[in-house]
Amino acid sequence: MSVAELPRRHYLNANYNIWSWLLTTDHKRIAILYMISLTLFFFVGGAAAILFRLELMTPQGDLLISETYNRLFTLHGVVMVFFFLIPSIPAVLGNFLVPMMIGARDMAFPRLNLLSWYLFMAGGILAIAAIVGGGVDTGWTFYTPYSTTYANSQVMAMAMGIFVAGFSSILTGMNFIVTTHTMRAPGMTWFRLPLFVWSHYATAVIMVLGTPVLAISLALIALERGLGVGIFDPKLGGDPLLFQHLFWFYSHPAVYIMVLPSMAVVSEIVPCFARKRIFGYSFIAFSSVAIAVLSFLVWGHHMFVSGQSVFAGMVFSFLSMLVAIPSAVKVFNWTATLHKGSISLETPMLYALGFIGLFTLGGLTGLFLATLAVDLHVHDTYFIVAHFHYIMVGGAVMGYLGGVHYWWPKMTGRLYPEWWGRVSAVVVFVGFNLTFFPQFVLGYLGMPRRYHVYPDEFQVLNVMSSAGASILGLGYLIPLVYLLWSLKYGKAAGPNPWNAKGVEWQTPSPPPTLNFDETPVVTEEAYAYPPLDESSAEGEPLEPVAN
Amino acid sequence: MDTSFRLFPEQASTAAEQVDRLYVFLLGVASFFTLLIFLLIVYFVIKYRHGARADRSQVSGNRYWILEITWSLIPLGLTMIMFGWGADLFFKVHQPPPDCIEINVLAKQWMWKIQHADGKQEINSLHIPVGKPVKLRMISQDVIHSFFVPSFRVKQDVLPGRYTTIWFQPTKTGRYHLFCAEYCGTSHSRMTGEIVVQQPAEYAQWLRGASSESPEAAGESLYDQFRCGTCHNNPTNPRCPPLDGIFGRMVRLEDGSTLQADEAYLRESILDPTAQVVAGYKPVMPTYKGQIGEEEVFQLIAYLKSLQPPQQRTPKSGPPPFETPNDTDQQP
Numbered sequence: 011m012s013v014a015e016l017p018r019r020h021y022l023n024a025n026y027n028i029w030s031w032l033l034t035t036d037h038k039r040i041a042i043l044y045m046i047s048l049t050l051f052f053f054v055g056g057a058a059a060i061l062f063r064l065e066l067m068t069p070q071g072d073l074l075i076s077e078t079y080n081r082l083f084t085l086h087g088v089v090m091v092f093f094f095l096i097p098s099i100p101a102v103l104g105n106f107l108v109p110m111m112i113g114a115r116d117m118a119f120p121r122l123n124l125l126s127w128y129l130f131m132a133g134g135i136l137a138i139a140a141i142v143g144g145g146v147d148t149g150w151t152f153y154t155p156y157s158t159t160y161a162n163s164q165v166m167a168m169a170m171g172i173f174v175a176g177f178s179s180i181l182t183g184m185n186f187i188v189t190t191h192t193m194r195a196p197g198m199t200w201f202r203l204p205l206f207v208w209s210h211y212a213t214a215v216i217m218v219l220g221t222p223v224l225a226i227s228l229a230l231i232a233l234e235r236g237l238g239v240g241i242f243d244p245k246l247g248g249d250p251l252l253f254q255h256l257f258w259f260y261s262h263p264a265v266y267i268m269v270l271p272s273m274a275v276v277s278e279i280v281p282c283f284a285r286k287r288i289f290g291y292s293f294i295a296f297s298s299v300a301i302a303v304l305s306f307l308v309w310g311h312h313m314f315v316s317g318q319s320v321f322a323g324m325v326f327s328f329l330s331m332l333v334a335i336p337s338a339v340k341v342f343n344w345t346a347t348l349h350k351g352s353i354s355l356e357t358p359m360l361y362a363l364g365f366i367g368l369f370t371l372g373g374l375t376g377l378f379l380a381t382l383a384v385d386l387h388v389h390d391t392y393f394i395v396a397h398f399h400y401i402m403v404g405g406a407v408m409g410y411l412g413g414v415h416y417w418w419p420k421m422t423g424r425l426y427p428e429w430w431g432r433v434s435a436v437v438v439f440v441g442f443n444l445t446f447f448p449q450f451v452l453g454y455l456g457m458p459r460r461y462h463v464y465p466d467e468f469q470v471l472n473v474m475s476s477a478g479a480s481i482l483g484l485g486y487l488i489p490l491v492y493l494l495w496s497l498k499y500g501k502a503a504g505p506n507p508w509n510a511k512g513v514e515w516q517t518p519s520p521p522p523t524l525n526f527d528e529t530p531v532v533t534e535e536a537y538a539y540p541p542l543d544e545s546s547a548e549g550e551p552l553e554p555v556a557n
Numbered sequence: 558m559d560t561s562f563r564l565f566p567e568q569a570s571t572a573a574e575q576v577d578r579l580y581v582f583l584l585g586v587a588s589f590f591t592l593l594i595f596l597l598i599v600y601f602v603i604k605y606r607h608g609a610r611a612d613r614s615q616v617s618g619n620r621y622w623i624l625e626i627t628w629s630l631i632p633l634g635l636t637m638i639m640f641g642w643g644a645d646l647f648f649k650v651h652q653p654p655p656d657c658i659e660i661n662v663l664a665k666q667w668m669w670k671i672q673h674a675d676g677k678q679e680i681n682s683l684h685i686p687v688g689k690p691v692k693l694r695m696i697s698q699d700v701i702h703s704f705f706v707p708s709f710r711v712k713q714d715v716l717p718g719r720y721t722t723i724w725f726q727p728t729k730t731g732r733y734h735l736f737c738a739e740y741c742g743t744s745h746s747r748m749t750g751e752i753v754v755q756q757p758a759e760y761a762q763w764l765r766g767a768s769s770e771s772p773e774a775a776g777e778s779l780y781d782q783f784r785c786g787t788c789h790n791n792p793t794n795p796r797c798p799p800l801d802g803i804f805g806r807m808v809r810l811e812d813g814s815t816l817q818a819d820e821a822y823l824r825e826s827i828l829d830p831t832a833q834v835v836a837g838y839k840p841v842m843p844t845y846k847g848q849i850g851e852e853e854v855f856q857l858i859a860y861l862k863s864l865q866p867p868q869q870r871t872p873k874s875g876p877p878p879f880e881t882p883n884d885t886d887q888q889p
């Protein structure tokens with residue numbers, strides 16, 4: 011690679027005044043707006059976690075009182091799920107990259123795209139208002155009738171905030187669907203689409219179909235809480251399980267809203283750093299679709315001990331097991347991509363490999379929860395907390411960070427210090443496992459989740475977990491520092507620092523406002539890395555990619 | 558700091574051992590695949606690292622399909638084993654044997670109130686004899702709670718407005734944690750208690766000590782207090798079904814369906830009489846919702862269960878003897 015320079019005109023310096031950002035319809039600038047807001051939410055949610063992990067160092071409630079503790083874990087859950095994980099990859103990386111990857115100049119509905127950021131911020135501000143105004147103590151799951159009749163906290167404001175932010179999700183999803191259908195560059199057929207786009211398409215379908223159900227359940231909570239309409243509270247003639255059905259009908263698929271885009275990122279990174287076409291392209295593509303479809307049929311596995319019938323339990327257990335197959339297909343195909351590749355371990359690849367490992371463990375422990383008799387024991391314990399953090403933090407957050415590192419040079423035009431990048435990936439991986447692995451053991455031993463005080467015998471494992479959390483927290487701060495540093499001091503990246511395939515790498519970094527100087531024409535499949543030499547010492551031709 | 562370290566909670570019920578066996582199987586499968594993926598990644602990364610000399614010739618053809626099919630079918634097979642095994646055990650855990658000791662559990666923010674069959678009551682502790690199956694009938698007075706005994710490997714949510722049941726058979730004497738596993742508000746983590754499993758003799762002695770009024774007796778005085786008898790025990794009042802022998806009787810409802818009168822039915826008949834109306838009667842029974850608490854409902858049910866069926870029954874199981882013949886036109 012030659013010494014590159016930033017292009018003279020690009021989307022970042024096209025215009026400097028504040029309105030050119032706040033009223034922008036450029037999908038890339040909107041992605042940056044999302045990135046800044048999500049980073050803020052991430053550190054708010056993370057700070058809450060650090061506080062309650064500190065509290066959990068001892069079995070007694072000595073640092074916080076129960077009211078505060080309960081508000082903190084609710085804050086952590088709500089902010090991380092609704093204001094970080096769900097929008098994270100789609101709204102930042104998806105927004106930035108889907109149009110670029112298909113060779114489009116923007117999203118199909120640029121103004122709608124901006125509106126969805128404003129809705130997200132409005133929701134976020136309502137949520138912050140709810141937190142500042144006294145907090146919410148229902149858990150992110152808002153189980154009734156606690157949330158509607160008994161909770162003495164800002165449930166209404168928080169529900170409103172999530173309700174509003176939900177519309178941002180719906181609009182983003184719609185935009186992806188329409189963009190993928192109508193904006194593909196000449197030659198970009200469905201089976202030439204990068205898997206990133208396939209996964210985002212599947213995610214978008216879930217967003218559009220699932221989020222309205224969340225909105226409905228929150229609206230019903232408001233009706234019962236505000237107006238006393240009996241829907242969920244048996245004292246008013248309602249049924250508390252109805253809420254759980256509605257809530258999980260959205261919130262189970264929401265797990266895939268978080269993890270499918272991460273899989274999207276990994277499917278881009280792995281071929282690039284193995285310098286090989288991805289193994290089983292169509293299997294990975296269709297497994298995303300299969301996961302999206304199945305995700306709507308398994309909500310009842312959150313309710314095996316809720317009083318749901320034994321028969322319903324069996325049906326949901328059976329369907330949940332099936333999710334293992336497309337998930338396993340993905341993991342095996344990524345691993346097979348490494349076979350006979352020419353592998354280098356730059357920061358994005360470290361994150362991607364970390365994702366594969368943690369997702370595998372997270373997915374396999376999901377089978378424990380889908381197995382009826384075992385769920386009877388581990389439901390609502392730390393086992394489940396560990397499981398979904400492996401999926402949502404080990405999976406979704408690792409994917410997000412991998413993606414941010416991979417496309418950072420594209421987004422900013424600058425390289426970050428590679429050595430620090432690798433350090434951060436390793437620290438995050440180690441800190442993560444130290445935080446959450448002990449929680450599997452803790453859960454099987456029987457420690458219930460959301461416990462402010464706990465019996466003495468659980469302390470050792472809790473201390474391990476808290477120690478891990480501090481390492482993990484540090485692991486997240488390191489990238490924040492060097493990425494910001496690189497904005498000013500990073501070396502210029504050039505259009506394609508990784509020698510990657512894909513349309514987005516064929517334009518300068520940062521790209522011009524309209525992405526491409528001329529509309530690209532696609533003539534080959536995705537990941538068409540040149541064949542690797544039979545047994546060459548280098549293992550690959552290091553020429554820049556022909557384009 | 559308690560530094561004892563263990564990976565499994567104590568096994569103190571018949572279910573515990575079976576659940577653990579399944580868990581160990583799952584652990585085996587999970588460890589195998591986690592290790593497999595981990596080792597493969599490490600092996601490939603080293604062998605095919607950039608710059609290393611290695612055979613990189615790509616194979617093409619059907620091998621690709623064979624691989625995809627294999628690694629779809631193996632997880633399918635394994636998960637079906639998990640499903641079948643787990644479902645079978647789950648089913649068993651939901652089939653209480655007929656000779657259970659029955660105990661009522663009332664959950665409320667933030668305590669467990671236990672009512673034994675002979676009227677003995679306790680709070681946040683539950684005494685049971687070792688080796689006998691125990692069945693709990695549980696209800697919550699406010700929000701959802703969850704009855705969880707890790708050493709027994711059982712858990713069941715406790716709902717407001719509806720009975721849920723759970724059963725287990727302790728195999729070891731001792732004291733075990735009882736946790737509320739469903740978040741229920743401020744003191745959720747303090748809604749804990751103790752299961753005390755005793756030798757039968759010890760248990761019998763414990764039951765005898767300072768026994769309070771039996772639930773049947775308490776139920777009977779409630780029955781009088783709320784004047785249920787003015788309707789139900791009035792031989793000249795034809796508008797009400799007789800309650801003698803009601804428990805376990807087949808009841809025909811207004812909508813044509815029949816059901817067996819169990820605790821859940823009796824509870825609903827008292828708190829929400831119009832939900833299921835007995836065929837041939839008018840829904841004139843007043844609702845006692847809000848006047849009778851769940852604890853009292855337990856007692857009323859105990860009393861109703863103690864009412865023996867009338868001794869003499871006319872052939873063809875016609876109207877009970879105390880009803881005057883002119884009622885018959887109102888009978889189903």
Ligand SMILES: [Cu+2]
Nearest residue numbers: 702737741748
């Ligand atoms: Cu509780």
Ligand SMILES: [Cu+2]
Nearest residue numbers: 737739741745
């Ligand atoms: Cu609780």
